[in-house]
Amino acid sequence: MNEVRYAHRIRQTLNHSLNDIPLAASRRLEAARHQALAHQKQAKPKMVTANAGVSSFHTGAPIPYFKQILAVIALLVGMWISFYWHSIQYVTELEDVDSALLTDDLPPDAFLDNDFFEWLKDDSSEE
Numbered sequence: 001m002n003e004v005r006y007a008h009r010i011r012q013t014l015n016h017s018l019n020d021i022p023l024a025a026s027r028r029l030e031a032a033r034h035q036a037l038a039h040q041k042q043a044k045p046k047m048v049t050a051n052a053g054v055s056s057f058h059t060g061a062p063i064p065y066f067k068q069i070l071a072v073i074a075l076l077v078g079m080w081i082s083f084y085w086h087s088i089q090y091v092t093e094l095e096d097v098d099s100a101l102l103t104d105d106l107p108p109d110a111f112l113d114n115d116f117f118e119w120l121k122d123d124s125s126e127e
Contacts, residue, residue, distance in 0.1 A: 021029075063069070101111075110116055
């Protein structure tokens with residue numbers, strides 16, 4: 001309620017001082033007001049159609065931020081495809097290495113040797 005009283009007092013003060021404004025300034029203010037009103041955006045009316053009286057819908061603006069949402073979805077799908085592709089390649093490479101090791105003529109005890117693991121680390125770092 002206090003804000004309403006304050007606004008009323010401001011309005012009274014402005015109205016009282018209105019007569020003190022010079023005529024030229026008053027005309028410039030009026031011209032600026034008309035110019036601002038002419039450039040003000042007008043609200044676009046929404047079209048409403050009825051489907052045989054059963055339901056109605058409006059054709060207003062599309063979903064807000066539709067392009068941004070679509071871009072984020074495309075980015076996420078691209079990231080998922082990339083991850084999936086790389087994981088398939090990684091598994092395929094592991095299958096090739098495992099198959100080569102298992103079909104080799106080495107005895108199973110050779111895989112338990114610590115020097116064998118060192119050789120594998122050194123060999124894989126050269127590629």
